[in-house]
Amino acid sequence: MTDSSSRLTGNRERWTADWSNLTSEVVYTGLCTGCSGCIVACPYDVLKLDEKFWQPRLDDSAWVEDDAAHCSHGDRGCTLCTRACPRFRLWELDADFEMFGRARRRDEVAGIYQDAYLIEATSRQIAEVGQDGGLGTALLYYAMMQGYIDGALVSYVDKGQRTIPGVATTLEQLIAAAGSRYTYSANTLALRDATDQGLSRLALVGMGCQTSILPVAARRGAPKLSRKIALTVGLLCSKTFSEEIFEELFEERYGVSRREITKINIKGRLQLWLERDGEPDYLEIPLKEAKEWTRPGCERCPDFGAEHADISLGGIVSESGRTLAVVRTDLGHELLALMARDNWITVYDASVKDPNSLKLMRKLARLQRKRWPAESIAGPSHPEPSILPLPATKHVD
Ligand SMILES: Cc1cc2nc3c(=O)[nH]c(=O)nc-3n(C[C@H](O)[C@H](O)[C@H](O)COP(=O)(O)OP(=O)(O)OC[C@H]3O[C@@H](n4cnc5c(N)ncnc54)[C@H](O)[C@@H]3O)c2cc1C
């Protein structure tokens, strides 16, 4: 097995990187996002997500000589965790080649895509619960109804109002999961529940750090994960916060308790919709005040556009009530065309109706690219042009 850089340079090397490489190059260097790709890929089930630090931890049953960074199964040749990690070495290049057959050009800051639309879900019930235009929920329900998928890995809120991953197979469940939470939900972790339920054609909804797992793993010879996922729905994303933000910022500084918050959005500032003593209320908080609660992996994350999904969805639109849909694959196109034909959605061409949304997406994506260390421990995220034959391009923004 080779990685993309060695394929490009013609060096065929066996893939030998295991947990010790993952810890030294990703987990302990601040690149880890907590996406849990390594955890669901691990065949011995010896990795668990530490939700305080949003990093995987090795069960002590697998330690070698009391070393939590040394896996006994790795010593015997297991390498699945590094194969599935979308922050390990040339992950972006691997995923680009797997999905699109080429690397993104440098001007494609939000990733490779075919078209972008503004979309409103027709169903009032769905539009009302959706974060923006309700496309995320409508798309999953349509794909279920048409037999493209038999379930979806989504995010719910538990009784203590914490964001948790889960499986949805009905409209009621999709509606319960609709809307955006700005604390992290490793939806990939719901894969095991879905498998236990006998589901085999799933949609994965998640931010870019999660949707990149599948093409990366497939490219590196671990296709088992992607075989169960028939559709990926990405969410544009610049950060998620640690749970402590509710108590330490909202409650202590603004006197807002968690159960009073009915919806949160980020539009240049934190917007909080509240219900207090039965009355609606609204609060805005400058985004810079929330900075200290940004999860560490997000500080190094270069992918605003959820660049490795069939469709990536965002709310950076001029008119509320619409979702920006960035269509990256033929499957994404096919589903939207069928939904429009069947009157499930109203579609506008983003470049005509709201060109500023695309400008803003590129601007935010370009800024976010700067977060990736110019040269991580294992090298740059893109090989230099001398290795990779990139076409000459000009920057578009
Ligand atoms: C953490 C986060 C940050 C975001 N940041 C931006 C941004 O900076 N700019 C931008 O334009 N758009 C951003 N988005 C996307 C935006 O908020 C909407 O999710 C998107 O526009 C789709 O809206 P919708 O009405 O079509 O989807 P909906 O119909 O509301 O469906 C949304 C889907 O997302 C899932 N979901 C909700 N919260 C989470 C979570 N925390 N983790 C994983 N899955 C979740 C739900 O389960 C649901 O299936 C972000 C989303 C999230 C979750």
Ligand code: SF4
């Ligand atoms: S080397 Fe294998 S067993 Fe060990 S953590 Fe990685 S995937 Fe799991």
Ligand code: SF4
């Ligand atoms: S980025 Fe994801 S796959 Fe990589 S080490 Fe962290 S949790 Fe595991």
Ligand code: SF4
């Ligand atoms: S910024 Fe968003 S996509 Fe990036 S690691 Fe954080 S949650 Fe994931």
